Amino acid sequence: MSVENAPVVDVDEAAIPVEKKMYYRFESNDKKEFRVSELAIQQSETLNRLVEAMGYTSEDVENKPAIAIENIDGKTLKLVFQWCEHHKGEAIPVDDGSVPKIVEIPEFDAKLMDIDNGLLFKLIWAADYLNIVQLLNVSCKKVANMAQGKTPAQLRRVYLLPSDEEDEAAKRAAQEAQDPRAREVEEEFEERKRQGGNSFF
Amino acid sequence: MEYREFDFWFYRFLNGEFDLNFERDKDKKIYELMDMPLDIMKNVVEYLDIFDRMSLASTNRSFKTFVEDQKLFHPKMFLHVSEEVAFIEFGMECRFILYKRHGNCFTTKMQQGGKSLRGVPYWKQAIRDFKKVLNDPKFHLKTLEIEFYMPGLMPSILDELVDSFIHKARVSSLFFRAPSTDSLLKILPLFQPGYLTTIELSMHEINGSVMEKVIEMEQWKHAKYFTMTNTVFRGSLHHLYHFKQFDICYQQLTVEDVRQMKKILSKSSDFEKCSLRFMNSVDVGSIEKELGSCIEGASKRYQKIYHSPILNTTEYFEIEWKSWTREITMKKRKL
Known part of the structure; x- marks a missing residue:
């Protein structure tokens, strides 16, 4: 199944088997609506608890407003639900940190995550917020794979990491923005040192 | 072109969007790894x-502190010290450090190059570098192989290894090759009991009094697999x-040994x-009587298979007895 064709937004009602399945409605912060199967929702601990607590019937799902997910946009949420539908029914991994985590990125996930870094980071954030353990694992693995075999200089470019000098400059700038007198005090201190004084006071 | 710029245009082209006049929103928030919550960075x-x-830790000080604080599982390390040369291998292709003696100085060689150093013997520098990695409390190692072939310098090597070794190393399997067992008294205490599950020793001399002390060690008592x-x-x-x-070589097997083995091991879970x-x-004749019922179809003249049921259980011992080469293998099986 291709990523584009994953059954997230458009659900063919006729294709639903005789056994009645429940499809919940969710709305992103940019007002895009998604229908997601009950089994797919189980991949997200946050959403699963939410729908359990709401105790909706099939009629409620249709008649009440869609459940709002206020801090995730439609583009990201579409990827999240595509992933959940594709992996519905799969066991959720448990990690107690005692053994090395071995995560392989399946072909479907690799295609799903063939996106720019900005969207990938939003996807990671969404997986973390919605507590989708395996989606978080594969997306973090993808970010980690970007670091493989890279030098520190290359890593700074890939992950947009500041060097120590840039980091300190940013801190100084932030400090100065808070206290404009700080720079003046520092300059005065440097000047006194140049004149031979050891103590500022 | 900056990487972020390249990344942006690469994915636009990949998605079939070829409009070169597209006005990019420069003020749009660019997500950086350091913007991520700590648990996500930990996951990465x-x-x-x-x-x-190590590369990531070298990018800046904040990352160094963060990276060094994370648990690290490493598959394999190998330390070899012998006359003229020592090396540390990291169980990954082309990842090693080689230390070689050249007169009064020594050289190190690694993937990205090497250097010449004076003042410290080559073996001492190898041990110091090895300790730096192994003594990191966050470092978890699956397999460690240590090979020492410098009988004259063994006491100095061991003293250097033990010196300021603060944490018990988390090593799961230890393969230790040295001239004699004497070094075990200093080597084994370096490892965390319980985490060390496999001990494999290869030595030419065994000292009975040393082994008496070794078997009293927690590392020995908590290990699960032993080969000598x-x-x-x-x-x-x-x-x-x-x-x-x-899996061992033993001096001589008696009938009483076989009885005791069956009795004690039948109760071991x-x-x-x-x-x-x-x-x-x-x-041979007396021992074979103790082994159980011979499975005729599976046996040959000098290689017989016996089954010996364990009372009140559904388990039995499968015993392979090679009288010609004087070998016995016992396996516990379920019916």
Whole structure:
């Protein structure tokens, strides 16, 4: 199944088997609506608890407003639900940190995550917020794979990491923005040192 | 072109959007790894091997502190010290450090180059570098191989290794090759008991009094797998019965040994398999009577298979007895 064709937004009602399945409605912060199967929702601990607590019937799902997910946009949420539908029914991994985590990125996930870094980071954030353990694992693995075999200089470019000098400059700038007198005090201190004084006071 | 710029246009083209006049929103928030919550950064770092972590730690001080604070699982390390040369291998292709003596100085060679150093013997520098990695409390190692072939310098090597070794190393399997067992008294205490599950020793000389001390160590008592090659195990077989599996060479097997082994190992919930080879000839006829029922179809003249049921259980011992080569292998099986 291709990523584009994953059954997230458009659900063919006729294709639903005789056994009645429940499809919940969710709305992103940019007002895009998604229908997601009950089994797919189980991949997200946050959403699963939410729908359990709401105790909706099939009629409620249709008649009440869609459940709002206020801090995730439609583009990201579409990827999240595509992933959940594709992996519905799969066991959720448990990690107690005692053994090395071995995560392989399946072909479907690799295609799903063939996106720019900005969207990938939003996807990671969404997986973390919605507590989708395996989606978080594969997306973090993808970010980690970007670091493989890279030098520190290359890593700074890939992950947009500041060097120590840039980091300190940013801190100084932030400090100065808070206290404009700080720079003046520092300059005065440097000047006194140049004149031979050891103590500022 | 900056990487972020390249990344932006690459994915636009990949998605079939070829409009070169597209006005990019420069003020749009660009997500950086450091914007991520700590648990996500931890998840990312978890997938990086020791060398990628070292590169990441070198990017800036904040990352160094963060990366060094994360648990690291590494598959394999190998330390070899012998005359003229020492090396540390990291179980990954082309990842090693080689230390070689050249007169009064020594050289190091690694993937990215090497250097010449004076003042410290080559073996001492190798041990110091090895300790730096192994003594990191966050470092977890699956397999460690240590090979020392410098009999004259063994005391100095061991003193250097033990000196300021603060944390018990988390190593799961230890393969230790040295001229004699004496070094075990200093080597084994370096490892965390319980985490160390496998001990494999290859030595030419075994000192009975050293082994008496070794079997009292927590590392020995908590280990699950034991193998000793190249020499005869000195000590009672009783000291091996807590292992899940053991493989040794023994002086001589008696009928009483077989009775005791069956009695004690039948009660062990952990025991899976043991193999023993004997130096001296054994009373084949009397021992065979103790082994159980011979499975005729599966047996040959000098290689017989016996089944011996364990009372009140659904388990039995499958015993392979090679009288010609004086070997016995016992496995616990379920009916």
